[in-house]
Amino acid sequence: xxxxxxxxxxxxxxxxxxxxxxxxxxxxxxxxxxxxxxxxxxxxxxxxxxxxxxxxxxxxxxxxxxxxxxxxxxxxxxxxxxxxxxxxxxxxxxxxxxxxxxxxxxxxxxxxxxxxxxxxxxxxxxxxxxxxxxxxxxxxxxxxxxxxxxxxxxxxxxxxxxxxxxxxxxxxxxxxx
Numbered sequence: 001x002x003x004x005x006x007x008x009x010x011x012x013x014x015x016x017x018x019x020x021x022x023x024x025x026x027x028x029x030x031x032x033x034x035x036x037x038x039x040x041x042x043x044x045x046x047x048x049x050x051x052x053x054x055x056x057x058x059x060x061x062x063x064x065x066x067x068x069x070x071x072x073x074x075x076x077x078x079x080x081x082x083x084x085x086x087x088x089x090x091x092x093x094x095x096x097x098x099x100x101x102x103x104x105x106x107x108x109x110x111x112x113x114x115x116x117x118x119x120x121x122x123x124x125x126x127x128x129x130x131x132x133x134x135x136x137x138x139x140x141x142x143x144x145x146x147x148x149x150x151x152x153x154x155x156x157x158x159x160x161x162x163x164x165x166x167x168x169x170x171x172x173x174x175x176x177x
Contacts, residue, residue: 046104047095047119049170055163056120059092062163063129065156066141073140074130076103082140083109089142090164091115094123097137106138115140116167 043050051059066072073082079091083106091110097103110117120126127136141160143153153160 042098043095043119043121044097044100046100046107047093049167049174050095050119050121051167051170055118055166056125058159059118059120059163059167060125060129062090062156062159063092063126063139063141064131065159066153067129067131069153069156071142071144071153072130073142074127074132074136076106076137079106079138079140080109082142083113083115086113087140087142087144088113088115089140090160090167091117091138091140092126093117093119093138094126094136095119095121096123103137116164116171118167118170 063072073079073089082089083091091106093103093106107117109115123135123137126139127134130136130139143157143160
């Protein structure tokens with residue numbers, strides 16, 4: 001037993017040494033040391049219209065407030081169900097979903113039901129704003145929500161309407177061009 005545990009410790013040490021320093025060939029004689037991988041957003045080519053940074057912040061703030069009032073549908077399944085039932089609102093889709101086939105039908109459904117939609121750069125940010133621990137591929141904000149009362153929507157109604165008009169303008173600009 002003593003020999004087996006010693007071998008395990010040696011293997012763990014070797015793995016940790018390899019993980020600590022990785023050498024990447026830069027193409028010339030000098031080598032660069034890399035500590036951690038840099039997160040790069042891989043936004044899909046179909047992600048249009050993509051919200052700008054300022055609009056993205058407003059949309060995420062709106063999602064956060066709507067989630068408190070329980071006026072949010074999270075995930076592809078719930079959003080598609082709401083669109084098929086004819087619910088109106090604002091659909092936010094993450095642009096970094098892989099494989100993209102998971103959400104390609106959502107913009108088509110939105111256009112058929114005359115519901116504005118916009119792509120956001122990050123699924124992690126969308127999930128966090130929707131008060132879930134997991135990344136979310138798409139979210140639908142509805143003013144009526146599950147409760148069907150407007151009292152709980154008062155605190156985010158103005159923000160929602162501002163975002164709604166901006167997204168609607170972006171959708172119309174892309175549709176007619």
